[in-house]
Amino acid sequence: MAKIMVTGATGLLGRALMNTLKSSHHVIGTGFSRAKPPLISLDLCDKQQIEQLLNQEKPDVVVHAAAERRPDKCEFDQHQTLALNVDVSRQLASLCTSLGIRLFFISTDYVFDGTSPPYLESAATAPLNFYGQSKAAAEQAILSVSSNHTIIRVPVLYGEVEYLAESAVTVIAKQLIENKATKHDHWAIRFPTHVEDIALTIKDLIALPVAKSSGIFHISGNQSMTKFDIACLIAEHLGINTKTFEAQLEPDQSAPRPHNCALKDTKLNELGINHQRDFAQAIVQVISPHL
Ligand SMILES: NC(=O)c1ccc[n+]([C@@H]2O[C@H](COP(=O)([O-])OP(=O)(O)OC[C@H]3O[C@@H](n4cnc5c(N)ncnc54)[C@H](OP(=O)(O)O)[C@@H]3O)[C@@H](O)[C@H]2O)c1
Numbered sequence: 001m002a003k004i005m006v007t008g009a010t011g012l013l014g015r016a017l018m019n020t021l022k023s024s025h026h027v028i029g030t031g032f033s034r035a036k037p038p039l040i041s042l043d044l045c046d047k048q049q050i051e052q053l054l055n056q057e058k059p060d061v062v063v064h065a066a067a068e069r070r071p072d073k074c075e076f077d078q079h080q081t082l083a084l085n086v087d088v089s090r091q092l093a094s095l096c097t098s099l100g101i102r103l104f105f106i107s108t109d110y111v112f113d114g115t116s117p118p119y120l121e122s123a124a125t126a127p128l129n130f131y132g133q134s135k136a137a138a139e140q141a142i143l144s145v146s147s148n149h150t151i152i153r154v155p156v157l158y159g160e161v162e163y164l165a166e167s168a169v170t171v172i173a174k175q176l177i178e179n180k181a182t183k184h185d186h187w188a189i190r191f192p193t194h195v196e197d198i199a200l201t202i203k204d205l206i207a208l209p210v211a212k213s214s215g216i217f218h219i220s221g222n223q224s225m226t227k228f229d230i231a232c233l234i235a236e237h238l239g240i241n242t243k244t245f246e247a248q249l250e251p252d253q254s255a256p257r258p259h260n261c262a263l264k265d266t267k268l269n270e271l272g273i274n275h276q277r278d279f280a281q282a283i284v285q286v287i288s289p290h291l
Pocket residue numbers: 007008009010011012013014030031032033034035042043044045064065066067068069084106107108109154155156157158167168
């Protein structure tokens with residue numbers, strides 16, 4: 001049993017990590033505005049607080065899931081994005097290295113420009129927006145501190161949400177229920193990935209020796225779809241007629257998004273690690289409590 005600290009434990013992925021890892025490890029979590037005991041409330045941008053906490057708790061592993069991950073917010077507030085996404089990650093990498101802690105950093109498929117999928121773990125990064133740039137800079141900062149740390153790149157996430165607008169996938173159900181959107185993006189190709197599958201994969205990687213689990217890994221759902229496809233799937237479940245739906249064939253968001261960042265998970269395949277689920281079934285389970 002290892003002692004694992006999860007940052008961002010109040011977030012979409014962090015909650016799944018806490019739930020999954022606690023079955024076989026001693027897990028402590030940190031959050032910020034939403035943290036309630038037993039979670040530790042901590043502003044990761046406060047350098048002294050992180051150092052004190054790591055020295056006090058002495059975890060064997062840190063899974064760093066906290067970040068600003070909304071691309072438009074990152075574009076708008078670049079200073080805070082650099083502080084949280086890059087500086088905090090660099091500091092955690094240094095502290096973890098000097099204290100002998102393994103670090104798992106959660107990154108994104110947005111480190112790629114989406115023009116030549118699928119992307120291998122070794123592919124060159126070329127982010128299109130500031131969010132992707134900040135995550136690519138964090139990856140480089142971490143691996144330049146120690147090659148023993150692990151970078152986990154993931155695509156758009158869904159899973160148990162506190163409210164439907166919490167994820168870019170479940171918000172579509174909210175729009176359909178409120179009859180706000182009949183026009184849906186049919187340009188960007190996404191691979192929605194359940195947070196529990198990511199947590200199970202990280203659990204498997206933690207069980208491996210450092211030599212096998214360090215470096216860059218890709219975790220991705222294997223079903224490609226656009227937001228338009230997702231809207232049609234959810235509409236079918238809700239009994240909503242899709243005839244009036246309009247497929248939007250050009251991107252229109254403020255921060256540029258990549259077209260198709262399909263992540264090839266060759267390293268996980270070599271290790272025989274593969275946690276997948278059927279999207280159509282899983283999305284119904286996720287949205288049902290909110291209907
Ligand atoms: N969601 C996606 O579709 C997606 C896609 C690709 C990659 N990722 C990556 O996956 C990871 C997890 O994403 P997520 O969707 O779970 O994020 P999320 O739901 O937005 O949660 C963000 C977490 O970061 C914490 N946080 C924010 N500012 C903080 C600060 N100053 N100090 C300490 N904690 C702070 C939040 O705490 P409070 O809420 O308590 O304030 C929350 O726990 C991120 O690294 C993200 O870049 C996410």
